[in-house]
Amino acid sequence: MMSRDRELHVDVDDFALEKPVRLLKTLMYYPLALLLLAVTAQASVLTLKSPRFVVSDSTGNQLRAEPTASPVKLGARESLKITFQVVDKEDEKGVQPHQTFIRFYDESTGEEGIQPVRVTPGGKAKFDLNLSKPPLYLPPTSDKPLKVSLIIGTPNYDPISAQLFDLVLPWSQPAPVHPDEAVFHPRPELQHTFRPEQKVPNKFISLVFSGIAIAPWFVLLGLWSQVAPRATGLFSPSILPFIASLGAFEVLLFTYWVKLRLGDVLLYGGILGVVTVFTGRRALSSIAAKRTQ
């Protein structure tokens, strides 16, 4: 087989070597065996014999044949095969445990998938994960690695629960979420976009046009400087009250514009109107009298 750039290539014949070397290779590649070696004093202990681990692509070529410390990456059409035999440590006889599970656990989300491994009565176990037909027990995956561990339990023997390797699978759909689940967490803040403030034209333009509006006054003032108006009878007691009431009406109008309301202004206007009637009659009759003299 051609060895590619970054994939390790292990000769299959390695596993056909003598028993001690095979055991040594088992110790190197499977930390759980190291664990069992430490507990030699226990009575009923199970161990794994001839574990094999193979990653192959859709055409059957082997891509990787031993797990190392780095995570095992599985592409969309590749498959992972793990085979081993469960034996009693003392007499090397095959044991079919009650529970032989492979557990896939995503630490970041807490999702978990567990699959029992089919073990023959002689203890031979075979596990096959083929990603061209992804099985249902796999938890939802992202780019975070899944921790793969092996759980073996059976009456009268010590249980085994060992981390095997990290597995990186292609992205999957996220776990389905209940539609009400979003209410149980803080939700995104919403702000209302207000209509933009109405734009007011430049004050300078307003000033210019105000100037145009009051320009005739300057003309008037200019003309008056030539021909002054005479207001001789201004302070006679018959005319002044009328002028004052007219002025009061103008003041009322200005005040209405600034702050009053219709009800108030009608009230004040009514009072002022009555007053103006009397002062007006007096003023106009006095002017008329002056004329007819």
Added chain:
Amino acid sequence: MFSLRRWCLLALSLAGVLVDAKSSTGDSVLVVVDPAQQDNYSIFFNGLKDQGYELTFRSPKVEKPVIIEDNVSNFAHVILLAPEAKNLGKDITPQSIVELLSLKTNVVVALPTKQSPLHALAAEFSLILPPPGSPLISYSPKRDTPSTLIPISVEDHSSPVLTKHIRPVWFSGIPQALGNNPLLIPILRAPAESFASEVTVTSGSAEALVDAAEKGGEGLWAGSSLSAVTGFQATNGARITFVGGAEVFSDELAQKEAEQYVQSGNIDFVKEVAAWTFQENLVLRIEKVEHHLVNGTEPKETYTINDNVEFSAYISKWNPAKGEWQPYSGLKDLQLEFTMLDPFVRTALPPVNGAPGKYSTAFRAPDRHGVFKFVINHKRKGWSFLESSTTVPVVPPRHDGYPRFLSAAWPYYAGAISTSVAFFLFSTIWLAGEARDSKKGKAAKSE
């Protein structure tokens, strides 16, 4: 007379329970338990009695006292601790237990391993139970007890229901697989190495497990996604807890050692479960809400668009030790929505420094007029649901509510004021001025 063992148990229970903890919804508890088994749970029952609950015991075979009479529940809380009973009485059926919850009565249910009507009840709450006769089994950790009796270690903060540290709990019973319902709150998860299977291991058991898993669907009950004790809080606030087996409450497991020289946490665990289910812990309510303009104090009948409105809510929490509602400022992610069919504004409602229990925020009313609601909808797992909705109309500005004296109107002001002034001046000059001598004019003409 009382045996030595009974005195020891009594002393143990009294020593453990010196805190009086009261429920916020009532103290009457109905316990449905087989009278022969009642003494097995004496530590638990005495603990409840010391906290101030009034326990009424009822045997599964007897039909009195009736729980629901005339659409009113006779008890504030119910404990169903008789998993072996084939039927619990005519008035305890899955439908009647659901009706109890709608009457705001809290329930603790111990699930049986055999087939029973309680399996249908669990299905109502999106819990999927394993087939009858398959309890939870775990071979690890290595221990002397049978594989069905499992010590489960409890991590702090693993569930919001457990408010204090709990030592490892001995569990025996069935696991529950959780459906996709957000109202479910797992309280005690099964360990990762556990699974549900028949107890007697034959040569075909391993094959049966693999076949069950390959069947698909919920074929295999295994791992930490299962829950041993699950709580459920209904939308009206009533709480129901499903416990996988009644042995969790028993005296024997309460006194068993979980680890070397460490007593099991069963007593503390069942106390916490009862405290949560009977509405002692994690119970909140909204006392009142207020709204007003930012610089005002009285609530207005209607608000105008673009008004700055301030909204405050007063929230209290039930303090079980004192038995009263106390203002609570610990909610960090309370949110307020201002909605008309859809939320227009959603802001955080932070607590106010210096005013315990008061949460307040100010925002600008949207541009659109209509009938809006101030909505608080705060749901978190384990805590009571806070819901409040205050309707308030928002109207466009009145005829005199618009901005005035704009700079763009200066020419018009100038013109109008000019007109008034000109009229006044003209009338003054005309009234006060000298009349042209018409006689002179007439005389000139006649001449």
